[in-house]
Amino acid sequence: MYRLIATDVDGTLLGNDSRMPELNFEALLECRKKGIGVMLATGKTMAGIAGLVGKLGLTLPQITLNGSVTVSPDMKVISASRIDRDTYREVTRFIRESGYPQVVALDDGNLYAEKLHPDLKYLYDIGEDFIKVDSIDKQPFTGNTVDIYIPITSSDPLEGALRQKYSQRLQFVRSGEYFFDILNREATKGNALLKIIDRLGISPEEVAVFGDSPNDLSMFAMAGLRVAVKNSYPEVLEKADIITEENYNSGLGKAVYRYILKES
Numbered sequence: 132m133y134r135l136i137a138t139d140v141d142g143t144l145l146g147n148d149s150r151m152p153e154l155n156f157e158a159l160l161e162c163r164k165k166g167i168g169v170m171l172a173t174g175k176t177m178a179g180i181a182g183l184v185g186k187l188g189l190t191l192p193q194i195t196l197n198g199s200v201t202v203s204p205d206m207k208v209i210s211a212s213r214i215d216r217d218t219y220r221e222v223t224r225f226i227r228e229s230g231y232p233q234v235v236a237l238d239d240g241n242l243y244a245e246k247l248h249p250d251l252k253y254l255y256d257i258g259e260d261f262i263k264v265d266s267i268d269k270q271p272f273t274g275n276t277v278d279i280y281i282p283i284t285s286s287d288p289l290e291g292a293l294r295q296k297y298s299q300r301l302q303f304v305r306s307g308e309y310f311f312d313i314l315n316r317e318a319t320k321g322n323a324l325l326k327i328i329d330r331l332g333i334s335p336e337e338v339a340v341f342g343d344s345p346n347d348l349s350m351f352a353m354a355g356l357r358v359a360v361k362n363s364y365p366e367v368l369e370k371a372d373i374i375t376e377e378n379y380n381s382g383l384g385k386a387v388y389r390y391i392l393k394e395s
Contacts, residue, residue: 154384321349
């Protein structure tokens, strides 16, 4: 029996219109009625998931910013994995000198940027917003940043350059075509999930994970059941125990009813 569902949000729980299909909503509510916990594990900020947490009535800790910040249901920070000061300064300078926009997330869950660059529209498209500041080179940014976001595709030379230069010091996460994030090396959804279930007294075998992107693989590695929606990245499909229908076809809800709730 599964005691907990941990699900990615964009591309998995939500449809392509960034709304939750009704069947997904009903399935997760039914899980909660039967005592099965529900946890979101997402690249979104706490502000980005507050509405979902409220709508679903979630009562467990939630995983945000790709595992770097864990929050309570009332959106209070429980734990945060920060990027150390020297590395932060070095990486943000490297990105700036390469000519790219960047957005940094503090451990309070807010996003900040120096420029209103057109490519930052991808954040708006998923319901996120950021605060414009004069400089991200001083406090509180140098001591409290948990995530650096750059709107680049996987074919962009900057991604390869960053991975080659900093792979021993930082964690790199791709969660969508224009979503590339840089985090503390220990900040993953899987690590955050393991810490939470340990406190809850739940074993990994009792956890069912739903995802679609490479940043969900760390959760797949420790879960008892791994479910990928059909629109997932190939490497996610390869690791899944079950491949359900696409996010926009209520794939999560259908899989929950069939494999978690055991209803036809």
